[in-house]
Amino acid sequence: MTTRFHPASSPDFVPAPQLRELQSQRLRAVVRRVYDQTKLYRNRINEAGLRPESIESIDDIAQLPFTVKSDLRDTYPFGLFASPMDEIVRLHASSGTTGKPIVVAYNRHDVEIWAEVIERALVSFGLHEGDILQNSYGYGLFTGGLGLHYGGERLGATVIPTSGGNTDRQIMIMKDFGVSAICCTPSYFLHILDRAAEIGVDLRSLPLRAGIFGAEPWTDAMRQHIEQAADIKAYDIYGLTEIIGPGVGAECHCQNGIHIFEDHFYPEIIDPNTGQPLPDGETGELVLTTLSKQAMPILRFRTRDVTSLVSEPCPCGRTIRRIHRISHRTDDMIIIRGCNVFPSQIETALLEVEGALPHYQIILTRSRGLDQMEVQIEVNAQILSDRIGAMEELQARFAKQIEHIIGLHVVVTLAEPRTLPRSEGKLRRVMDQRNL
């Protein structure tokens, strides 16, 4: 399959030397800007024994200090702003499950960049003017809603700002308005699929052809399930509030890695333990630097997302590099009895047994010094039998498959439908009750 060249995506096809020159030029400017405008970066750069002019090209980036999430909390609310307040046209904030949220700022130039990268993402998903885009990301402080909204309008798509929630209405709109693409979290789309089946709507019979999913990690197995159940292409969009929101990177029609819009967001992979840069192809923590944002530039932000950079050219022809899809985060790793376990592994096991992903939750407890992992699975129509024996057998198969993948014995329990916590934004899969 080939996609028509869309002018909005031209920065994605710039020859590498030209791209590096642009990156170097932008890096010099952003270092100068944060040095002059923010106390935190001025101090950090001084402490590193650098001067802003020591950074001459993009190759010097590894000399710069890291930024971590707590830096944004410590400077709450406006401490990292590098533009005067009267130039700032938008604020967003992260949900902040513990303590203060983090606040991010955009000036006019930044909201333009944001709409541009989202437009480029939508083009790479094969969307164009005339598409009808249902935006089921939450509108509000969360960056997902407004981010996709303005990018969609810039592309010329018809954007329907449904926001999250009221799933029956979402399905009605999808059907009645002839929606061709939807964006939301992958877990919310699974919820839409479940609900549609319950009320007798087959998404496969609708014009919907693309799903744009992000804001939480999702597996290839989940993608296969979604693509089959809805007869759509499911694309990954990557981003994070600290950098700009969604639109840091996006898959192309090859669905083999996420192209980072690296003319605006420079990616590096580091060893999360030593902080040392790793060569392309090696797996480590993704670090991102905003090259062009003005109101709140961020140097070398440690994303906690674990991935690797792909240096091989993509068949789509884009010259901007790809990262592999995010399989997990350095901080969603569960350490149990000395083993590292990721929720994505549990998900893979559940999918292998059922062929469809049931709703689940992982609960960690500690009893007499020993860690226990319980996987609670919501009973759905495929799981429910009238025979206890069949139910117990299924529980045993789930437990065996999980043990096969993670190497640990887990307790599999069954829960009533709709009793496990759901979120129309990001989903909390792990409940750690160990009081570590």
Add this chain to the structure above:
Amino acid sequence: MKIHQVSVFVENKPGRLLAPCETLAKAGINIITLSLADTHQYGILRMIVPDWQQAKEVLERAGFVVNVAEVLAIEVPDHPGGLADVLRAIEQAGINVEYMYAFSERLNDKAMLVFRFESADAAVAALAGCNLKLVSNITPAGKKIT
């Protein structure tokens, strides 16, 4: 011949059994007979109702996950050895009885039992030669079972 049994999943917690019963009650659906299979963590409430499709719809609309299985309702002569005759015929045909339970009311001076066999069709065939009545449309309350 065969009738449809409607099952729902309930967690083994106080009050959980009430919810499906109340849902059916509000819709005016009478439970003709039921049985609860339980483990320490959860139970499966199996019910025979006059209109299984309506019950399924009402329960699903209320958020329950519903399983429908084909079972046989067999009139068993209410005298010593009555049940043994039924089971003998089934055993001779090599059919496994998954579970069984009784109707709460007697019918025509006979006991009526609900059987869940591995295969309802095989059981129907095995019982064909016996002088047993498979109930498919008469209920104790005079309602139709579908």
